[in-house]
Amino acid sequence: MPRARRFIQCDVFTDQPTQGNALAVVVDGVGLNADEMQRFATWANVAETTFLLPPETPGADYGLRIFTTTREIAFAGHPTLGSCMAWLAAGGTPLDPSMVRQECGIGLVEIDLRSGRPAFVAPPTKIVQMAEDMRRHIAEVLDLPPDCISRAVTLDNGSSWQLLELDSPARVLGANAQRLQQSPFRGIGLMARHGSGAGLDFEVRMLAPSNGVSEDPVTGSLNAAIGCWLAEEGRLTLPAIVAQGTAIGRTGRVHLQHDQDGRLTVGGDVRILIDGTVML
CATH class of the missing domain: 3.10.310.10 (Diaminopimelate Epimerase; Chain A, domain 1)
Known part of the structure; x- marks a missing residue:
């Protein structure tokens, strides 16, 4: 009842x-x-x-x-x-x-x-270089020139992400999520670093046709995985602010920082x- x-x-x-x-x-x-x-x-x-x-x-x-x-x-x-x-x-x-x-x-x-702002401790993330055929397939579906992709990895922290790092925030925002509707991918992440003076550090999108939505407004687990990957490569300076949702009219803000025990949150x-x- x-x-x-x-x-x-x-x-x-x-x-x-x-x-x-x-x-x-x-x-x-x-x-x-x-x-x-x-x-x-x-x-x-x-x-x-x-x-x-x-x-x-x-x-x-x-x-x-x-x-x-x-x-x-x-x-x-x-x-x-x-x-x-x-x-x-x-x-x-x-x-x-x-x-x-x-x-x-x-x-x-x-x-x-x-x-004063709730922050979860980023869970461990498994990082694997993306297979070249998958990288090429995603780029073709999104109509991305191969030379705009600087890195491509698969990240797993309880959810699995295929992540492309692109050469500019404009390229991230210009990708057409609707082109993924017939693809088998669950979560395609796109990211790029903002230039100095932007007030933001990264621009991120998560395209998710297999989850029933074309694009997730803001994705904490993806940003956690990205933070773990960048930290492992020595490319993460904290604190950092990530913008997500811009392409669909949202003003999502994700705050990456270290807690008092030195862990990524x-x-x-x-x-x-x-x-x-x-x-x-």
Whole structure:
């Protein structure tokens, strides 16, 4: 029998309501099975929908399951920050007042609250050079000249990304996401470094035809993976600000920095826009 459950919808990675990435959070997911969660996530029709649950791991503050409109995923960045702030808004009290510990598909993820802006500790990222045939295929689909691609890697931190580093932010913003609609790729990332004086460090896009949307407004897990890759190559200067969503009229801002323990964190503002109930 359906019952009233607290429901919070928030906007993540922006300080301007409706300019970030929407997240739907069912605060009490107890008693819902995976099929019921997926049906609601499909109906909610935002990039991700999450369900808060009691944790099973000692030291965790809450458990989380994350669904896109088509499938469950182990980890994602904006659902992590948004769910954390929804949990706190619903009265959650962390075991450690400075750090929320979220249990999800990749294990424990820490969300640092000390800076005033929630920031999750970037999970380990597996980095593999992209195969030349895949690099060529993606470039052809997006109509990108081969000489505009400086690097191409596959990154995996619970989600898998095919990432192309391009020669300019203009090239990133000019790529046509609609050309990927018939492709088999789940997540194509594009990035470029901004020049000095821009007030921003990187421009990022995530094209996601297989996730039910042509482009994700702001992608915390992709930016976490990019940060880990750049840091491994010695090319990341912190703090850094990433712009994402520009091509679709959003002003997403992702903040990369080190926490007090020297770990890479991925932060962003969260705004709660809807707080009510849903019958599930």
